[in-house]
Amino acid sequence: MMEPLFSDPMDGQRSLNDRLAAACSFTALRTCFPILTWLPRYNLTWLRMDVLAGLTVGLTAVPQGLAYAEVAGLPVQYGLYSAFMGGFVYCVFGTSKDVTLGPTAIMSLLCSYYIERDPVYAVLLTLLCGIIQTAMAFLRLGFLLDFISYPVIKGFTCAAAVTIGFGQVKNILGLKGVPRQFVLQVYYTFHRIPEARVGDVILGVSCLFFLMMVTMMKSTLRSLEDSPSSLVQAARGIVWNFATIRNALVVIAATCVAYSTEVIDYHIFTLTGKTAKGLPPFSPPSFSETTANGTHVSFNEILLDLGGGLAVIPLMGVLESIAIAKAFGSQNNYRINANQEFFAIGLTNILGSFVSAYPVTGSFGRTAVNSQTGVCTPAGGIFTGLVVLLSLAFLMPLFSYIPKASLAAVIICAVAPTFDFRVVRQIWRVRKLDVLPFLVTFLVSFWEVQYGIVAGVAVSGLMLLYVVSRPKLKMSDHGVAVVELASGLHFPAIEHLSGVLRSHALHVSPPRSAVLDCHHVSSIDYTVVNELKDLLKQFKLHDVSLVFTGLKPSVLEVLLAAELPGFIHKDSMEAGLQTLSNSPHSD
Structure with a gap:
């Protein structure tokens, strides 16, 4: 019966309605808005743990945000501008309960190479990174990260730890004008040690010593007895909490010392200096700027200056965050959605650019604190964001008294664990x-x-x-040459395989037949088929045969469709050898 030339338009309408209904189903909504998976079950116990974790992470995020802005080459307030948006966005769109988004040491270091200490460049880079990361999410380009191997990641993080850590030695010593390039930085730091400021050295070393001792105390808690008394358990809790907020304690103590010396007009520390007051304005980033000398820099010129940063920073941002999310997901028995994580990071950067943030990603240190404090849902990020906002609203005038040596100590201790040779x-x-x-x-x-x-x-x-x-080939001799492919066969390998078959079957005297065992080959391409066609012609010219064995149905279908001259295939190697033993060309 002939089908109608035109289908019923209502069928198309119904199909469209079905697709829209599927797209708007609760399952689809939960995929787009992961908050819907846990919000209906939210309870007071979860709220209490999220508040505790959020406040604890917030006390870590504030001093680290100030310190990482120094690494990026920006005024310290930009570290806090970058530290709060992630908590609110990730709460709705994130798929890990533990991850906290914000400024990190590695991201700050990468940004410093492209933004040229210019906040306009930094904020515009944030918007562009967010757009690129969001586009990657929609295009499902997460597979690109699979091409960055674990040794490359570890080599990068170890080098970044050394670069960032040594880059802060100049602040411990109170030196200024040290070049940023690492080799020059090492040379001029040691060359100018006699110019070190005594106050900065004493304060910086003291902060480093305190942070190291508290970190060591925290690490010893794990080796203590498993069933302690209530008194020991309480003491453990005090040490753990004390160690968790150690960065905030160091910065507060150092700021009090510096403030007391400034009040009596005794300037012995290098201070952070003037900071902007209050919350950042909510406005789109500037797409051009006019420099202090009156030069106008257009959007195209900024793009050229950012250059490779538009590829490196978005990729490293999602790589760092997803690696952290996967690690804690495995540790705490849940799975993440990589493309959804792309979207959450991208949207955080897009919205962050409207509050003068520079590019952010997941922080390993703060995520560890979040997890260890017992966070139950991504809502903990809301309370972290509130701590940062309150700091911006009320504490910014005090931040100008923070000694750079104390921030340097915080950074060095934060990046030290990532150097694992x-x-x-x-x-x-x-x-x-x-x-x-x-x-x-x-x-x-x-x-x-x-x-x-x-x-x-x-x-x-x-x-x-x-x-x-260069796939592995297993060679054997059964009166004829037998070649077994130990892996797949794709176009880069066909020349190598062809050369082996020629040298062991055609370029011997007399020429002999061969069996090619292909049971590991799952797919082939046109280049392979074309080379096999030439190879079969050469076997025919030498009056010998090439038999294929163990071909999978999909591969056999392609080879049959290619109509190769003299193509012989058998199900097993034994059948192939039997065929050649009965052939008049086998001798």
């Missing part, structure tokens, strides 16, 4: 060749951090391509 021994034990991308990334990052990432990815890619182009 023991990973080299672990990589070496598993696969020695993987040490190469680690070392390349680590060493090149001291020239420029972003180039280190690119170099590491390039080396990893070349290693991967070499493996693809």
Whole structure:
């Protein structure tokens, strides 16, 4: 029966309605708005734990935000401008209960290479990063992160830890005008040690010593007895809370000391200096600027100046955050949605650009504090955001008295755990060749951090391509040459395979037949088919045969469709050998 030429328009309408209904279903809404998965079950117990965790993380976020703004080369208030939006956005769109978004040491370091200490550049970069990350979420480009291998990530984080940590030594010493490039920074820091300010050195070293001691005290809590008395348990809780807010305690104490010396007009510390008062205005970022000397910088010129930062910073932002989310998801027995995380980070950066934030990502340190404090839902980020907002509203005048040496101590202790060179021994034990991308990334990052990432990815890619182009082949002799492919077959490998078959079957005297065992081959492409066609012609010219065995149905279908001359296939190697033994060309 002939079908009607035109279908009923109501059918299309019903189909459209069905698709709209599916898109608007509660399951779809929960995918877009993960808050709907936990909000209906929210209770007072969760609220109490979220408030406690949020306030604790907030006391960590404020001093770290101030410190990381220094790393980015921006006035300290920009660290706080960047620290509150993530809590509100991630609460609605995030899929991890533990992750906290905000400024981080690595992101701040990367930004410093592109924004040229210019807040206009920083805020516009935030908007562009957010747009790129959101587009990546809609296009489902999360697979791009799979091309950044673990050795590259570890090489980058270790180098970043050294770069960031040593970059703060000048503030411990109270030095100014030290170059940013790492090699020059090392040289001029040691060269100018005689110019160090005694007050800054004493304060910085004291802050470092205090932070290290408290961190060591916290780490020993895990090794204590498992069933302590109530008194010991209470003492443990005090030490743990004391250690958790150690950054805030150090900054507060150092600020009080500095303020007391300033009141008596005794200037012995290098201070943060004048800071903007109050909350940032909610307004779109500027797409151009006029410099102090009257030069107008257009949007296109800013884009050219940002250059590779528009690729490196969005990618590293989502990579750092998703790696953290996966780690804590595995630890606490839940799964995250990578593309939804892309969207949450991207939207945070887009909205953050309206409050003068610079690019943010997930923070490992604050996420660990969040998890250890017992956060139950992403709502903890709301209370972290409120702590930051209250600090901006009421404490900004006091922040001008914060000594830079104390912030330097906070940064050094924050990045120290990310320098873990023991990973080299672990990589070496598993696969020695993987040490190469680690070392390349680590060493090149001291020239420029972003180039280190690119170099590491390039080396990893070349290693991967070499493996693809040189698949393992198992050779054996059964009166005829037998070649077994130990892995898949794609176009970079076909020349190698063709050369092996020619050397073991055609370029011997006399030429002999061959069996190609393909039971590991799951797909082939046109280049492979074309080379096999030439190879079969060469076997025919030498009056011998090439038999394919173990072909999967999908591969066999492609080879049959190609109509290869002299194509012979058998289900098993034994059948292939039997075919050749009965062939007049087998001798």
